[in-house]
Amino acid sequence: MNGTMTATGGSVGLRPREERAAARDADFTAYMRSRQPSLLRTAYLLTGDLAGAEDLVQDAFAKLYLSWDKIRDRESLDGYVRRIVVNEHNSLWRRAWKRRERSSDAVPDTAVLDTYEDGEARALWRFVETLPPRQRAVVVLRYYEDLSEAEIAATLGISTGTVKSQASRALATLRERAGRTDREEER
Amino acid sequence: MTDFEQELRASLSRRVEGGVPPTSLDLATVRGRARRIERRRHGIVAGVAAAVAAVVVPGSLALAPAFERSDVPPAPQPTFTPAPTPDHALAGDASLDFRDLPTGPDPTIGYLDLSGQEPVVREPSGNETVLELENPTPFGYTALNDGRYVVLTRLDGGSWLVEVTDTSGTTQQVYETTDGLSVDPTHTQVAWASDEGEVMVLTAGVEEARVLAEVPGDGRVDVTDLDGTDCFATPEPGGEGTGCVVHVGTYTADGYPGPGYLVAGQEVVPLEGTTEEFLRHADSVTAGDPQETSWTSYSAGIRELVDQTNPCSEVYGVDEQSRESGVLFETCDHVPDAFSPDARSLLLWGTEDGGAHSRIGVVDMETRALRWERTATDPRMGRVAHAAWEGDGSLLASAFQGGRWQLVRFSADGAIERVSGQVLGDEVDAAFIPEAQHSAP
Structure with a gap:
């Protein structure tokens, strides 16, 4: 193990492409359903409003979806998606701060x-x-x-x-x- | 946990119990959002292409025959009188104020310009390289002497990555890391720690990074210093200029600083009980001929924490007068960062926690006294995010003040001049990052 991730990423499987995509989506959906409620509560405590929290969680899952194949250690998923929520919130806040300078x-x-x-x-x-x-x-x-x-x-x-x-x-x-x-x- | 903390915990729980109704995202919604994010990322690239085209068109006009241009004679150019240098920019001033600085000569080391839509490395030669990275936000970088760039970036979720580009600036390899990177003074090798506790070394002219050694422990590891030009060389009796020494720090599983190690060649040597046993090593330097009295060798780092948060640091080394080793000086007001290449100066920061630095200073290693120091004594003053030795005496630094970033030079005597334009930004994300000469970020 040399700690390398190739720039192209992704694993090469033996199943047809469509079958792999369906399995990937099923896997992702199951994870999203299980994690969504608690993530939304955390997002709500960070943002203070429900619409903002839902938006944050949706954004986090969208980014997770884009990276799903690159994540090798599935046990670290909870921490990973939590990091997205918290850091995305901070960047949202920064953008808002720049706009309003409040x-x-x-x-x-x-x-x-x-x-x-x-x-x-x-x-x-x-x-x-x-x-x-x-x-x-x-x-x-x-x-x-x-x-x-x-x-x-x-x-x-x-x-x-x-x-x-x-x-x-x-x-x-x-x-x-x-x-x-x-x-x-x-x- | 105190009663107040218990109340706080209960307050947060009550808030979400009553305030967050169950909702259900579906895959189609998430995929739609993911597609928009991808389009936005690609749109940034397209925007740059359009901007380049917009610049090229006026350029072609300049090549057109003179009669196709307007016959209106050029307006007389106003005569500018250089603005007087403000007192706060002069040597001897102790404030960290970056307003109305005089303009100095171009930097003599490279820097990363993040003020546009794409990161651009600007070299002292005038060459500019647009970086095409896997992750859009660089936090530090250095250049290998084979022309490749080694860039520290971050995934959306927060994981640190080392991206190695080709000479055209396009990422070719991506490695996970737990922290920053270190480069040797000749920019022949770059080292970092993998998330599995391995010390990784990338050598100029070698495509892939290699594992130098594995450091014991089950927590985070970070590389704080790298010296030497060929970590994988086979030691030869009397051989000079080969091999390497890597300083490695560790953290316990709880996140506290753990034992340090020295990786010499491929051997891992614990520093416990030695004079190099810093709580957090910062930098080591040697200069001069080991056979001569001019030879100096210094190591700097945090020796202990007072009250769990305030660090006290030491510089250990050979005293030039007595030629004996010992603690040369200690400070609980500053944290050492990096020695100058000639080992005559040491860059220090204040001990404030988090964010950009509100205090910067340089110690004269001969007198062991501060040569100069500047402090933001007023909230309206500036902050420094990154600094790198530009030569033996001056520092190149990214400075923030009043919602604007600029690249500045601290001269050997502490005078300040600006070496870039100013761009709007927020304090969190520096718009300019000097090329790391020792470590990044």
């Missing part, structure tokens, strides 16, 4: 009201929505997907040190916005 620091005015109307959990979610995209991705992957720091680092393509610092900053921001202090945490 700041993500502003806390929605409704956040405090939500605390009374829908409880602490709802309020906390609104604060998560205000985090910068990378910090939000780290929070979602850590506290919803239950990934380790190393897995988050691999997903986002950053070092584990950056994962730690991003998580730390995100938690500090959330605590501050939620009016919590470290002292309260220690109690």
Whole structure:
């Protein structure tokens, strides 16, 4: 094994082309059906709106479909498609940021009201929505997907040190916005 | 996990339980989207062809006989007075401000221009090569001395790849890697780590990369430094100029830095317990004749982490005065990157985490003091994404400020000048990347 992937890629099978394509599509469809619900939930936590999440997941599966034959290790598929979703979201966010040049620091005015109307959990979610995209991705992957720091680092393509610092900053921001202090945490 | 983190976890779970209805994508929809993505990718290539044609047509007009052109005499050219060099560009200034820089001579090393629709390598000779890569986003590159380019790219899903092009810039081989790549000072060999812990080496004049050695461990491996011109040479007594030394770092399965190794020839030597046992090795350099007192040998890297995040680094080597080996200096404010080819200077970054750098400096290895340092002390100041030694004293770097990228030169005394135009962009994706002289990204 020399770690090489040829530029042309793809394996050479003995079955007719149509038969291979049908088997490939069946294989892909089965995977997509099994993975779609949880991927959509993650995408929703990243985007905050259902239409955007569905679009993101559709884009991710389309890119996965294009690369399906090149992926040798099927056990790594979950991580692979998750990486597409997270990174595609970041690039979408970057494009939107370039268009609108908006700041993500502003806390929605409704956040405090939500605390009374829908409880602490709802309020906390609104604060998560205000985090910068990378910090939000780290929070979602850590506290919803239950990934380790190393897995988050691999997903986002950053070092584990950056994962730690991003998580730390995100938690500090959330605590501050939620009016919590470290002292309260220690109690 | 603290109570607050438990609440956060519950909040996220509650949100998706109540807010995400089940939907079902079908294969036809996904295939349709996939076709659109493919068309978009191909459309980029077609767009470049159209742009080339658009440039060629006016060029042909210039060759037409004079009487076919307008008889209107050329307008008198306005006389420009060069703008005065702002203080922040001068040596001695410590700010990282790239506004209104004076224009300097063209770079003496190549660089990757990502400001157009296709990546273009621009060589000091004036040659330009459009790269036709498997993956559209390069993050770093170097050139082998046989004319091929070795480019670090990324799949949509995040996997790092090493693409090796032919001399015309078209990818011929693609290799998976876990991290960046290193090149030897003569650009004869490039090394990287495969995702299976193998040290891969590509040699000029040899088509395929070969496995040099396999490094123990079950985590990620990365190559931090490569020296020597023929890793696969058979050692000969008294032979000089052959063989190679590759520094390799490892990570544990949890993602923490693990033991380092030195691959000498095809032998893997653990660095544990040696002076080279850095937590993360950055660069090693030797210069001069080993038989003479002018000989110097330095190694730099992160020695330890303080509070899990803040690194403290050391430079170890032979003291030029006493001729004894030891720690030459240490810093917890900077992270070493690369020595200059003559081993007289060391490029340092600040210890800030993530994104482009807001601090850059150069240490004089003779005095062991900062020769110059520049820092973004104000959010409106600039950032540096990549830097490479252009010669023994100057650095070529990609700089970002105010929504614009440009290629700049830090002279030996820290003065700054620009060597490219400015292009709009975001801070994440550099529009220019200097050719790696040591490692990329």
